[in-house]
Amino acid sequence: MPVAEQIIRAVLGAFFGTVGFAMLVHTPKRAWFVSGLIASLSYLLYWLLTWLGLPDPMAIFIGSLFGSLAGLLSARQMKIIGTVFLMSAVVPVVPGLGLYRMMAALGQGQLATGAKTGIQAMITVAMIALGLGAGAFADRIIWSRKPHRET
Amino acid sequence: MENASDASCMDALQLAGKIIMENGGETYRAEETINRMGRGFGLEQVDSFAVPSGLFISYKNEDGEPVTSVRRVRRETRNLTRVDEVNQVSRLAASGKLDCRQALARLREIECHPGSFAGMWCLPAAFLCAAGFALLFGADLLSIAAAGVVALLVQLMETFMARFRSRGMAASILGGLLTTMLPLLLSRVLPALQTELIVAGAVMPLVPGLAMTTAVQDTMRGDMVSGISHGVQAVLTACLIAGGALLAVEIMHFIPGGAV
Numbered sequence: 161m162p163v164a165e166q167i168i169r170a171v172l173g174a175f176f177g178t179v180g181f182a183m184l185v186h187t188p189k190r191a192w193f194v195s196g197l198i199a200s201l202s203y204l205l206y207w208l209l210t211w212l213g214l215p216d217p218m219a220i221f222i223g224s225l226f227g228s229l230a231g232l233l234s235a236r237q238m239k240i241i242g243t244v245f246l247m248s249a250v251v252p253v254v255p256g257l258g259l260y261r262m263m264a265a266l267g268q269g270q271l272a273t274g275a276k277t278g279i280q281a282m283i284t285v286a287m288i289a290l291g292l293g294a295g296a297f298a299d300r301i302i303w304s305r306k307p308h309r310e311t
Numbered sequence: 312m313e314n315a316s317d318a319s320c321m322d323a324l325q326l327a328g329k330i331i332m333e334n335g336g337e338t339y340r341a342e343e344t345i346n347r348m349g350r351g352f353g354l355e356q357v358d359s360f361a362v363p364s365g366l367f368i369s370y371k372n373e374d375g376e377p378v379t380s381v382r383r384v385r386r387e388t389r390n391l392t393r394v395d396e397v398n399q400v401s402r403l404a405a406s407g408k409l410d411c412r413q414a415l416a417r418l419r420e421i422e423c424h425p426g427s428f429a430g431m432w433c434l435p436a437a438f439l440c441a442a443g444f445a446l447l448f449g450a451d452l453l454s455i456a457a458a459g460v461v462a463l464l465v466q467l468m469e470t471f472m473a474r475f476r477s478r479g480m481a482a483s484i485l486g487g488l489l490t491t492m493l494p495l496l497l498s499r500v501l502p503a504l505q506t507e508l509i510v511a512g513a514v515m516p517l518v519p520g521l522a523m524t525t526a527v528q529d530t531m532r533g534d535m536v537s538g539i540s541h542g543v544q545a546v547l548t549a550c551l552i553a554g555g556a557l558l559a560v561e562i563m564h565f566i567p568g569g570a571v
Contacts, residue, residue, distance in 0.1 A: 161449065173447025177515060180440025184433060184466075185335065185521050186390040203447070239402075241395050243337065247524040254518045257448060257511035260491065263553050264507075267560030285523070292527040 163211075167204070174203035174252040181251050187244045194234050195248035202227035203252040216280075220253050220287040221294075228295020236303075246295075250288045255281040320352050321368065323404075323415040325382045327397050328359065328366045330422055332384045335521050336394040337528045338363060338537035344401040348414065351405040363540045389521055396421045437466035437516045445512030454505040458512030461493045466516065483548050486517045487555020495563050510556070517552050519545040 161169075178199035179192050187195060206223030210216055227249025235242035258281035265274035327348055328341040338361040345368055349357030354370040356377075361367075363386070369379040400417050403409040409417065441462030445455045465486050472482050494509040522545035530538030 169446055169449060173443050173445075175443070177440050177443025177447055177512075180436050180438070180443055181516065181520065183436035184389075184440060184516055186392045188392050188395050239399075241336070241340070241391065241398055243335075243340075243521070243524055243528065244391050244395070246528070247520050250524065251515070251518070251520045252444070252447060254515070254520060254523075256444070256514045256518055257507070259549065259553050260507065260510045260514060260556060263491070263556040264560055267557050267564075289523065289527050292524065293531050296528065296531045 170204050170207045171200045175200045178248045178251050182248055188240060191238065191240050191244045194238065195245055198227055198230045198234065198245055199248050199252050201230065202249045206253060217283050217287045220284055221291045223253060224250050224288045224291020225295045228292045229299060232295065232299040246292060250292060253284065253288060255284045258284065319415045320354060320411040321378065321380055323411050323418060324349055324368050325366065325380060326415065326418045326422065327401060328361060329382055329384055330397050330418065331394050332361065333386060334388055334390040334393045335525065337525050339529055339532040339534050341366065344397060348401045348404040351407055352411050363537055393421050393424050396424065433470065434463050434466050437462040440516045441512045444515040445508055448508045448511050450505050450508035450512065453503065454509050457494065457497055457504055458509045461490060461509060461513040462516050464493065465489050465513065480551055483517065483551035484555040487552035488559045490514045490517065491556040491559035492562065495559065514552065519548040522548065
């Protein structure tokens with residue numbers, strides 16, 4: 161697949177997929193566009209880093225960290241709860257495909273392949289959590305030095 | 312201090328915490344909101360303790376006697392618009408722009424708020440979510456449409472089950488089962504479909520993204536009980552979806568047309 165097509169798919173897919181997800185959990189309407197935008201940028205960063213050869217877990221961590229910081233900043237600016245944007249930032253990298261591949265392999269009796277795919281999915285989830293956590297931590301350090309505004 | 316003697320203060324604090332926790336908000340947010348609103352109402356020594364299944368609130372009344380209440384909380388739905396609106400009410404209450412009764416009236420309206428949209432609009436939302444992620448994963452146009460339709464059908468099933476208050480575990484297993492089985496059956500009729508990518512896209516509306524985010528947020532605030540509770544909920548939901556998918560793969564072995 162050409163690189164340009166991959167980028168277009170990453171940006172549009174993450175945007176519309178995340179907006180759909182945000183609608184499903186009834187996030188405020190005024191947050192939809194920004195949620196999609198943050199998801200697009202986070203996923204694009206993740207894609208770019210893997211394309212440049214960075215290991216997948218590291219790219220996921222950096223993508224989630226960026227999403228977390230961008231989400232918390234947007235939450236402050238728009239006076240919307242931070243959860244709305246944090247959730248949106250990480251949804252595109254949640255390993256849905258990994259989950260299916262694991263189950264398909266286990267269902268076919270390929271235990272080693274299933275276990276390997278499962279562990280990869282778990283590492284992805286751990287990296288997402290780590291990225292979110294690191295972002296929230298950095299945000300608190302940054303904002304503890306500035307006038308406090310609740311998210 | 313006129314507000315402090317008003318019984319509706321406790322009702323307002325309870326309702327604010329209950330709405331936040333029943334609609335997918337974090338426990339730390341419920342505690343902070345209650346404390347902030349209580350101080351805004353002019354109450355003294357307001358304190359709250361929230362765990363995923365309940366709320367404890369106390370403050371001192373005009374006579375200096377402690378007033379305490381306990382409220383059972385059951386997670387019912389995911390509606391972040393309600394959580395956000397309670398947040399707005401708490402800002403106004405904290406700045407003294409709303410008294411207890413006004414806040415309580417606003418919170419009762421929020422409790423019945425349908426969210427960002429009402430009724431069957433969740434169906435196109437599920438379609439958009441699944442189709443978007445199928446595009447992201449590299450599916451072709453036909454498979455993108457198929458992922459959207461599968462997610463729409465699964466959402467329809469969830470909406471139907473919700474009417475009988477049967478969400479949660481059963482919905483996750485059934486969701487995983489249908490999300491995998493429908494594309495596998497479709498691919499028997501249309502072999503050109505990219506089954507794997509359809510499943511990956513269609514499963515996305517089911518993933519516990521909100522529970523995972525809440526778990527991280529609560530843990531980062533040092534609320535380990537709630538963090539672990541939400542984390543376990545996220546892992547359990549993922550396992551149930553995966554279990555449903557595995558069940559579908561196993562069932563497909565018994566349906567003529569070959570293995571998966």
